[in-house]
Amino acid sequence: MAEISAMDQDYRLWVLLQQTSDILFEARENELREDGLTAMHAAALLVIKGIGDKTTPAQISRWMVRKPHSISGLLSRMEKAGLIRKTKDLHKKNLVRVSLTEKGEAAYKLAMKRKMIQKIMSSLSAEQRKQLNSALEILRTKGLKEMGIDPKKLPFQSFA
Amino acid sequence: MAEISAMDQDYRLWVLLQQTSDILFEARENELREDGLTAMHAAALLVIKGIGDKTTPAQISRWMVRKPHSISGLLSRMEKAGLIRKTKDLHKKNLVRVSLTEKGEAAYKLAMKRKMIQKIMSSLSAEQRKQLNSALEILRTKGLKEMGIDPKKLPFQSFA
Numbered sequence: 001m002a003e004i005s006a007m008d009q010d011y012r013l014w015v016l017l018q019q020t021s022d023i024l025f026e027a028r029e030n031e032l033r034e035d036g037l038t039a040m041h042a043a044a045l046l047v048i049k050g051i052g053d054k055t056t057p058a059q060i061s062r063w064m065v066r067k068p069h070s071i072s073g074l075l076s077r078m079e080k081a082g083l084i085r086k087t088k089d090l091h092k093k094n095l096v097r098v099s100l101t102e103k104g105e106a107a108y109k110l111a112m113k114r115k116m117i118q119k120i121m122s123s124l125s126a127e128q129r130k131q132l133n134s135a136l137e138i139l140r141t142k143g144l145k146e147m148g149i150d151p152k153k154l155p156f157q158s159f160a
Numbered sequence: 161m162a163e164i165s166a167m168d169q170d171y172r173l174w175v176l177l178q179q180t181s182d183i184l185f186e187a188r189e190n191e192l193r194e195d196g197l198t199a200m201h202a203a204a205l206l207v208i209k210g211i212g213d214k215t216t217p218a219q220i221s222r223w224m225v226r227k228p229h230s231i232s233g234l235l236s237r238m239e240k241a242g243l244i245r246k247t248k249d250l251h252k253k254n255l256v257r258v259s260l261t262e263k264g265e266a267a268y269k270l271a272m273k274r275k276m277i278q279k280i281m282s283s284l285s286a287e288q289r290k291q292l293n294s295a296l297e298i299l300r301t302k303g304l305k306e307m308g309i310d311p312k313k314l315p316f317q318s319f320a
Contacts, residue, residue, distance in 0.1 A: 008274070008278075009289070010274065010277050010278050010281040010282075010289075011274050011277055013281060013289060013292065013293055013296075014184060014188070014274075014277045014281070015203075016293065016296045016297065016300070017177075017180070017181050017184065017292075017296060018181055018184075018185060019225050019300060020177070020181075020296045020297075020299050020300040020303070021177050021178055021180075021181030021182075022181075022225055022226075023225065023299075023300055023303040023304055023307070024174060024177060024178075024299060024303050025178060026303075026307060027303045027306050027307055028174070030307060043175075065179050065182055065183065066182075114168065114170065114171050114174075116306060117170050117171055117174045118168075118170050119302075119306060120299060120302045120303050120306060121170040121173060121174070121299070122170075123298050123299065123301075123302040124295055124298055124299065128291070128294075128295050128298070129169070129170075129173060129295075131288070131291045131292075131295065132173065132177075132291075132292065132295040132296075133173055133176065134288075135284055135288050135289075135291065135292040135295075136173075136176045136177060136180045136292075137176065137180075138283050138284055138288070139180050139183075139184060139280060139281070139283065139284065140176070140179060140180040140183055141283075142279075142280045142283040143180070143183040143184050143186075143187045143280050144183055146187050146276065146279060146280060147183070147186060147187055147190060
């Protein structure tokens, strides 16, 4: 294991961040699965509900930090599942608006359940959560800059 | 945006963790793409090299915290790309061993490049990195426990 123990601290921290994020995503998936939802569907429902009836796929893409073509696939699956409907904008015919169906509204209420997240986050003290928040914000800003994306163009500016 | 601003802090922190992890993964992908590698291939190469010639798919699955069927798909793609070879164990015929080909060894050297990760991590002070490390370890342990997985069975026990 010499090669791996010699790995530098930064890389270990990067791996730990990826692992933790995967594990917490999976824990959330397990919780939502009981209600027949996926974490991606739940996240999209929260975003659409938050933005409101005039949500466009481009807005969802920005909020969820996913590429437009991934969001397009996600929305198609959600439409097929009867969670959302897509309508053409009355004035700009080439613009699609996304809204929740009745079934989507019911799923949204289930998606609001965040017991698992609270349970896991409660393992950190308030101070640790604050520190984690600020460290992640710094990394996110730096990462976006390195990719040539203006962090100011992202939603969720200030978590603090 | 009332619904979203009312979202509880824990959920925001969870979203931030997911976003940051996605952004840093993407930044690493961009760096590796220049060498024709993906972040998943790079991670697998580092793990196989670290464990050594007798690596089994099950070990890779544990180290990378991915389900066996995902790893199986990944290894097939890497075999097709000529990066690894699979051989049957001499004694246990139903056991597969994975090792790097010559091309895999060359790719491993490229995968060791972690300039982007260092660049991004350097935006945190040593103290912040330490705090981030310990917060993530706590969350990872708690998340695994909630999923009924014994954290002690995972590698990368101690990053500190």
